[in-house]
């Protein structure tokens with residue numbers, strides 16, 4: 001697993017053995033033809049290849065972050081779970097850095113902890129309305145917030 005060829009996807013070039021979750025880092029930044037910028041964050045909840053979130057937890061975190069984060073920033077374009085279930089990608093309009101995004105994420109997770117339901121967890125508004133866990137989302141958000149001081153430390157020393 002040394003000297004991998006350069007891949008198109010940014011995270012495929014990240015050595016997941018070297019990161020120290022939980023953390024927050026910029027995964028990509030794209031300047032559009034008109035000069036506007038998009039910023040994509042890697043919001044990692046669990047240590048890659050050692051732990052992952054349950055599927056219902058990921059799904060509820062996705063709904064709750066997608067809904068609550070938009071109360072704290074008008075720049076949110078997308079919140080998407082990683083297929084490996086270790087974290088999420090958050091895509092923002094504009095030029096953001098991790099220090100600027102961290103308070104938005106923190107406020108979002110505090111709202112999530114205060115919420116007593118998963119928004120849109122029903123068959124009308126979701127593709128698998130029964131597949132949710134408010135308790136799981138709360139536990140994952142609580143653990144992530146408890147590690148707030150470590151969000152800026154992406155790699156293990």
Ligand SMILES: [Zn+2]
Nearest residue numbers: 059126127128
């Ligand atoms: Zn859903």
